[in-house]
Amino acid sequence: xxxxxxxxxxxxxxxxxxxxxxxxxxxxxxxxxxxxxxxxxxxxxxxxxxxxxxxxxxxxxxxxxxxxxxxxxxxxxxxxxxxxxxxxxxxxxxxxxxxxxxxxxxxxxxxxxxxxxxxxxxxxxxxxxxxxxxxxxxxxxxxxxxxxxxxxxxxxxxxxxxxxxxxxxxxxxxxxxxxxxxxxxxxxxxxxxxxxxxxxxxxxxxxxxxxxxxxxxxxxxxxxxxxxxxxxxxxxxxxxxxxxxxxxxxxxxxxxxxxxxxxxxxxxxx
Amino acid sequence: xxxxxxxxxxxxxxxxxxxxxxxxxxxxxxxxxxxxxxxxxxxxxxxxxxxxxxxxxxxxxxxxxxxxxxxxxxxxxxxxxxxxxxxxxxxxxxxxxxxxxxxxxxxxxxxxxxxxxxxxxxxxxxxxxxxxxxxxxxxxxxxxxxxxxxxxxxxxxxxxxxxxxxxxxxxxxxxxxxxxxxxxxxxxxxxxxxxxxxxxxxxxxxxxxxxxxxxxxxxxxxxxxxxxxxxxxxxxxxxxxxxxxxxxxxxxxxxxxxxxxxxxxxxxxxxxxxxxxxxxxxxxxxxxxxxxxxxxxxxxxxxxxxxxxxxxxxxxxxxxxxxxxxxxxxxxxxxxxxxxxxxxxxxxxxxxxxxxxxxxxxxxxxxxxxxxxxxxxxxxxxxxxxxxxxxxxxxxxxxxxxxxxxxxxxxxxxxxxxxxxxxxxxxxxxxxxxxxxxxx
Ligand SMILES: Nc1ncnc2c1ncn2[C@@H]1O[C@H](COP(=O)(O)OP(=O)(O)O)[C@@H](O)[C@H]1O
Ligand SMILES: [Mg+2]
Numbered sequence: 001x002x003x004x005x006x007x008x009x010x011x012x013x014x015x016x017x018x019x020x021x022x023x024x025x026x027x028x029x030x031x032x033x034x035x036x037x038x039x040x041x042x043x044x045x046x047x048x049x050x051x052x053x054x055x056x057x058x059x060x061x062x063x064x065x066x067x068x069x070x071x072x073x074x075x076x077x078x079x080x081x082x083x084x085x086x087x088x089x090x091x092x093x094x095x096x097x098x099x100x101x102x103x104x105x106x107x108x109x110x111x112x113x114x115x116x117x118x119x120x121x122x123x124x125x126x127x128x129x130x131x132x133x134x135x136x137x138x139x140x141x142x143x144x145x146x147x148x149x150x151x152x153x154x155x156x157x158x159x160x161x162x163x164x165x166x167x168x169x170x171x172x173x174x175x176x177x178x179x180x181x182x183x184x185x186x187x188x189x190x191x192x193x194x195x196x197x198x199x200x201x202x203x204x205x206x207x208x209x210x211x212x213x214x215x216x217x218x219x220x221x222x223x224x225x226x227x228x229x230x231x232x233x234x235x236x237x238x239x240x241x242x243x244x245x246x247x248x249x250x251x252x253x254x255x256x257x258x259x260x261x262x263x264x265x266x267x268x269x270x
Numbered sequence: 271x272x273x274x275x276x277x278x279x280x281x282x283x284x285x286x287x288x289x290x291x292x293x294x295x296x297x298x299x300x301x302x303x304x305x306x307x308x309x310x311x312x313x314x315x316x317x318x319x320x321x322x323x324x325x326x327x328x329x330x331x332x333x334x335x336x337x338x339x340x341x342x343x344x345x346x347x348x349x350x351x352x353x354x355x356x357x358x359x360x361x362x363x364x365x366x367x368x369x370x371x372x373x374x375x376x377x378x379x380x381x382x383x384x385x386x387x388x389x390x391x392x393x394x395x396x397x398x399x400x401x402x403x404x405x406x407x408x409x410x411x412x413x414x415x416x417x418x419x420x421x422x423x424x425x426x427x428x429x430x431x432x433x434x435x436x437x438x439x440x441x442x443x444x445x446x447x448x449x450x451x452x453x454x455x456x457x458x459x460x461x462x463x464x465x466x467x468x469x470x471x472x473x474x475x476x477x478x479x480x481x482x483x484x485x486x487x488x489x490x491x492x493x494x495x496x497x498x499x500x501x502x503x504x505x506x507x508x509x510x511x512x513x514x515x516x517x518x519x520x521x522x523x524x525x526x527x528x529x530x531x532x533x534x535x536x537x538x539x540x541x542x543x544x545x546x547x548x549x550x551x552x553x554x555x556x557x558x559x560x561x562x563x564x565x566x567x568x569x570x571x572x573x574x575x576x577x578x579x580x581x582x583x584x585x586x587x588x589x590x591x592x593x594x595x596x597x598x599x600x601x602x603x604x605x606x607x608x609x610x611x612x613x614x615x616x617x618x619x620x621x622x623x624x625x626x627x628x629x630x631x632x633x634x635x636x637x638x639x640x641x642x643x644x645x646x647x648x649x650x651x652x653x654x655x656x657x658x659x660x661x662x663x664x665x666x667x668x669x670x671x672x673x674x675x676x677x678x679x680x681x682x683x684x685x686x687x688x689x690x691x692x693x694x695x696x697x698x699x700x701x702x703x704x705x706x707x708x709x710x
Contacts, residue, residue, distance in 0.1 A: 074594060076518050103597030113588035115607055125606070126596035176592070183596055 020088065022047040022187060022217040023068060028082035030063050030072065037063045041082075041243045043236060045187075050209060050218045052228035052249065055238035056264065061221045062110075064238070065189050068219065069105035070098040086187070103130055106185035110192040112172035114164035114179070119156050122164040122175055123147060126183035142182055150178025151208045170201025177208060181216075188212060190220040194227065206231050225265055229253050237261045324685055330428045331683020334464040334479060335419035337391050337453065341368050341398065342412045348402060358395030365394050373456060380452040389442050390450060390459075391417045416462060421478045421676035423450055427461060430675055467683060471647065472665060478676025481669065483684045485647055487691065489559050489639070489659035490628060494695075496563020496655070497570055497627050502620055504567075505574030506609075512575075513582040514604050533572035540569045541633030549637060557638040557658035565633045570623035577619020581612035613706040621699040625692055631663040640664040662688045 021044035030038035038060040045051050053061040063072070070091060072078040084091050091101055103126075114122050123143045126132075133139035143160070147153040152174040156167070164175055173193055180188060190209070194202040209231050212218055222228050228235050229249060236246040237258070245252060245261045256262045283289050288296070343364060351360035366384060373380060394417045402409055422442035425431035433444045453459040470482020516522045544565035548554045554561050585608045593603035634640050639660050648654035660668070666684040669677040 069595075071591070071594065074590070074600075099597055099599045102594060106597075107591075107595035109588065109591055109595065111588055113586075113592040115589065115592060116611060125593075125598075129596075129598055129602055129606075179592075179596060 021045055021085075022087065023219075024083075024085040024088075025064075025067070026083045026085075028064065028067055028080065028084060030060070030067060030081075031079045032075070033077040037241055038067075039241045041238075043243055043246055045217060045219060046234065047186075047217045048213060048215070049234055050213050050220060050232040051234045051236065052232035053219065053221045053236050053238060054223070054225060054228050054264070055244075057223065059238040060241045061238050062191050064243075065107075065191055065219060065221055068187070068189055069102045069107055071102075071107065073098055103183050104185050105187045105189060106180035106183060108173070108176050108180050108188065108190040108193050110195055112169055112176050112196060114167070114172050114175050116163065116165050118161045119147075119164045119167075119175065120160040122179050123182045126179060130183055132183065146178040146182035147175075149181055149208075149211070150174045151204055151211075152178055168201075170197045170204065173197055173201065173205060174208065177205070181212070185216065187217045187219065190218065192221050192223060195223065202227070225253070237264060239264070324682060324689070327679070328682035328684075328686040330424075331467050331679040331686075332464055333461045334466070335424045335427045335459060336416040336462045337394075337419055337459050338414060338416050338462075339365070339369060339372065339458060340412050340414050341365065343402065343409055345409050348409050351399075358393065358399055360395070361398045362393060362395035365398060369458070372458065373452070376456050378452055378456055380449055382449045386443075386446045386449050389420065389446050390423050390453075391419055418466075418479050419459060421674065423459070424479060425676060426450060427454075428679065430678070467680070468687070472660070472668070475672055476674060478672075478674050478680055481677065481680050483662060483665060483680075483687050486660045486662045486665035486684075487687065488647060488654065489562070490661045490691070492559035492654050492659070493563040493566055493661055494624060494628060496560060497566050497624060498620075500564070500567040501570045501574050501623065505571050505620075505623075506578055506616065508571075509575050509578035509582060510604055510609070513579050514600065514608070529572050529575050533576055536632070537569050537630050538632040538636065540565050541636035543568065544633060545636045555656050555658070557660075558656045559639075559659050559661075560655040561637050562634055562639050562661060563655075565637060566627035566630060569630065569633065570627045573623035573626065574616075574619050577622065578612070578616045581615025581619065582608060584615060585611045610706065614703045617699050617703045617706070621696055624695060628692060628695070629663050629688070631661075631667050634661055634664045640667060662691070 023043075023045040025044075026042045028038060028041045029036070041060075041064055053065065055061055066072045067080055067084060068091075070080075072080055080092070086101070086105065090096070115125065117125075120143055123146050124133075124139055127139060127142050133142055144153065144157075147156060152171055155171060156162075156175075164172065167175060173196070177188075177190075177193070194205050197205065206227065209218055209220065213233075220228075220231065232249045234246070235249040235252040237244045237252065237256075237260075239260050245256060245258045247257070252261060253265060256265065341364070347364060351357055351364065354360040362384070366387060369387075394415070397417060398415060401413065401415070419427075420442065422431050422436070422439070426442075426447060431442070433447055436442055436444045436447070450459060466480060467482050467484075469484040470480060471485035472482070473480035512522060512525065544561060548561045548564055549556055554564075589607050589611065590603050593607045594600070598606065631640060638658075648657040648659065662684060666681050666688065669681040669684060
């Protein structure tokens with residue numbers, strides 16, 4: 001195991017890891033009106049890795065995740081400061097169109113939220129608005145590939161024109177994942193994707209996340225420590241709006257540096 | 271120990287015997303439901319009374335009393351009549367002869383003079399002459415004429431006029447009613463469907479029989495077009511901007527309060543605004559459906575905006591998140607996902623606004639669309655917007671205010687047409703809403 005920098009000291013001067021990070025966040029602060037929701041978070045997220053964010057609820061995990069694709073822009077009261085780089089480019093640069101950013105940084109939400117349209121249209125929507133398909137056959141291919149990678153093709157291939165909202169909760173969430181990967185993002189952000197799912201659907205989604213690691217950088221927020229341990233390679237522990245510790249998952253769960261991390265994973269806080 | 275007692279009591283009670291608390295609660299629920307049912311029944315009762323009254327009073331407007339007579343004029347008779355100085359009187363005499371003939375063949379022997387007949391059907395000579403002038407081919411053939419009876423005779427058939435009410439009336443004398451009765455018995459005078467009422471324009475104050483709601487209906491339709499074409503896009507655009515794009519600050523709060531207040535402003539205020547702005551400043555034509563439509567648009571906008579905003583608010587935020595999450599722009603999220611889901615609610619608000627606008631009289635008063643005797647139909651489709659016209663509620667108001675009792679039926683009948691129009695509009699909205707809802 002390589003020597004990770006002490007997380008509480010993480011600063012812009014953090015020595016670079018062997019590969020350049022996919023996302024680098026430096027001194028990110030988020031205010032919602034007068035609430036200081038996120039304090040001075042700096043973190044580097046690697047490509048082709050599953051990174052888990054854990055922490056007690058209200059500690060700012062979702063807030064931070066939403067910074068990464070600028071979804072906080074849609075909240076009037078939210079104010080984000082600090083620097084976030086995607087492939088070395090500042091995502092808050094004036095020239096960056098958040099719409100283009102979100103095409104590259106896809107998002108799966110806590111509650112499955114398929115569009116009230118057909119399964120086919122759910123998947124095809126992203127590719128359509130981004131002009132990824134040149135023909136109908138092309139689009140059909142994209143839809144099929146996305147549904148296959150979302151591990152839901154077998155279940156829906158005979159009813160692509162049925163409503164996406166008519167599926168079960170677990171199917172809906174996999175549909176949403178398939179929808180997110182249909183636009184071929186580079187990073188996939190998942191905010192507690194399994195919190196509304198039963199154990200079997202959860203297992204399916206976890207398996208899917210593990211497969212997605214081969215081509216994407218996946219960031220997953222979870223309140224289940226077992227899940228973080230099962231699917232992630234790196235884990236970040238948030239507490240009261242601060243990033244307390246960020247390290248290899250195995251290290252966090254076996255030998256955490258910070259007392260608060262240890263209390264949390266042993267179930268004493270949270 | 272005491273706080274354990276209620277618990278214990280509950281545990282020991284039988285489920286088959288509800289306790290006092292449950293009984294009280296159930297009784298209260300029953301009372302409430304009875305009250306609700308009573309309220310609904312009362313409402314239904316009044317609705318029924320209303321509809322029955324309207325139908326009973328309005329139905330006579332859709333029929334009129336006609337004198338039906340088959341007339342065969344030989345070429346010689348026509349030539350003789352055309353040679354006379356008073357041509358229409360010659361035709362009238364031919365008509366009287368034919369009428370006497372028909373009464374005789376039915377074995378009826380009623381004496382009548384030309385004066386009585388004139389009080390019953392006016393002067394039919396002109397109508398008959400005009401018909402044969404226009405269709406010379408029909409000379410020598412039997413032609414059936416349906417001549418409209420006068421408004422008093424019409425009233426007699428409706429029960430509005432009786433022998434007692436006709437004392438010293440110069441329009442119709444009590445003795446004339448004997449002839450009317452005889453003609454009715456012979457089947458010559460009878461009620462027939464009154465197409466003029468549906469297609470005609472308003473008539474003069476002394477001719478209720480010729481009055482029709484058709485022109486006013488056209489005026490209303492034009493105004494609805496103006497309202498729909500302006501209020502719907504402006505209202506939806508304003509709502510989308512306020513709900514989805516505008517920053518939430520003092521200014522938008524102020525706008526929101528103002529819109530709510532505008533929805534409560536009496537409609538006559540919009541009328542005077544229309545007079546001041548559209549007619550006095552912009553010099554748009556008076557009495558025109560275009561101006562009426564503009565005024566009603568102003569009046570309808572707040573209603574549409576408020577209901578559209580409510581419909582947009584009701585769309586779950588997760589739908590917006592989902593669209594933004596796959597990289598849709600905010601406008602794409604709104605137009606592709608939010609708006610279709612809000613459409614049923616928007617349609618409901620729109621139809622409420624349109625219905626209000628359709629029934630509005632007060633603002634039209636100020637821009638000269640009330641009390642106007644329509645000359646007839648507009649001369650073209652485009653001219654319909656700028657030529658003087660009235661609207662259905664204004665027309666009904668005008669009729670209700672007239673002295674001649676013959677207009678009384680017309681006012682009720684106009685209300686029936688207005689309601690049918692309104693129901694049709696609602697039906698279209700419901701069908702449209704179904705289509706949007708059935709999408710998923
Ligand atoms: N839209 C919002 N407006 C105001 N405060 C918010 C908003 N979203 C989150 N917060 C606040 O920010 C803090 C962090 O929330 P969040 O990131 O959702 O926590 P979690 O780690 O449970 O995902 C909480 O105190 C929450 O109350
Ligand atoms: Mg959260």
